[in-house]
Amino acid sequence: MFRADYHVHTEYSFDSEAPINAVIERAIALGLKEIAVTDHVDFDPRYYITDYNKYIPIIEALKEKYSDKINILTAVELGLESRMSDKLNKFMADFPFDFVIGSSHGVGMLDVYYDRTRLFEGRSKKEAYGIYFEELYKNILTCFGFNVYGHIDYISRYGMYDDNSVKYSEFGDYIDECLKALIDRGLGIEINTSGFRYGIEATYPSVDILKRYKELGGEILTCGSDSHRVEDVGDHIDYAYHLASESGFRYITVFRQRKPEFIGID
Numbered sequence: 001m002f003r004a005d006y007h008v009h010t011e012y013s014f015d016s017e018a019p020i021n022a023v024i025e026r027a028i029a030l031g032l033k034e035i036a037v038t039d040h041v042d043f044d045p046r047y048y049i050t051d052y053n054k055y056i057p058i059i060e061a062l063k064e065k066y067s068d069k070i071n072i073l074t075a076v077e078l079g080l081e082s083r084m085s086d087k088l089n090k091f092m093a094d095f096p097f098d099f100v101i102g103s104s105h106g107v108g109m110l111d112v113y114y115d116r117t118r119l120f121e122g123r124s125k126k127e128a129y130g131i132y133f134e135e136l137y138k139n140i141l142t143c144f145g146f147n148v149y150g151h152i153d154y155i156s157r158y159g160m161y162d163d164n165s166v167k168y169s170e171f172g173d174y175i176d177e178c179l180k181a182l183i184d185r186g187l188g189i190e191i192n193t194s195g196f197r198y199g200i201e202a203t204y205p206s207v208d209i210l211k212r213y214k215e216l217g218g219e220i221l222t223c224g225s226d227s228h229r230v231e232d233v234g235d236h237i238d239y240a241y242h243l244a245s246e247s248g249f250r251y252i253t254v255f256r257q258r259k260p261e262f263i264g265i266d
């Protein structure tokens, strides 16, 4: 049975202290066949950025060390923002990544987490989430070199409303526009299982969006825990594979030098 976690953070992310060796060994103990180490790079000055000239050789050495036990991907979770697309595109082109997650952590000048009061207060949910999806769409048009969009409904993690969820029935026009733009460009999305650790008992995105992605012709799909602690590596990955299958996907995507390959879901 093939299972892979395509979204994990380690001590090389500003918000994680998980020792990288322990993360990999946990993945091996769980029987995962692949792990994409997707430490953060966000060019917002409030985030600490790892020196990738030093980081890449560390990952490459681990890849070699564990090659008979697990396939490790040199990867990154890059915070996308259209206003910085030149810098981001250069970064993506400069390093030999196997896989790149592009994520929206910022909306214009506002960070969804750090600036959530300024982002949400005085705005209706429709208004604030609309701004988020408009920015996300712009990122898809201007940022090149990433493979899947991370937690496409990230805004719901930090919303300040009674119901923070992003439902297709409510935001379908925005979601269609973004999903179609991704599909047209040969890009995909991920099933991010961190919702189970953020108290929503569901994945990012929810199953209605996943089904819509499939309906529109989406095929490129990865599953990731978005773990920041060793014990969360592989969390709900099995569930994510089942959800993919239930949503009509027969294959999960793996990446080789940023090129998608498909493995049947069993």
Ligand SMILES: [Zn+2]
Pocket: 077, 103, 105, 150, 151
């Ligand atoms: Zn993220």
Ligand SMILES: [Zn+2]
Pocket: 007, 009, 077, 226
């Ligand atoms: Zn992440």
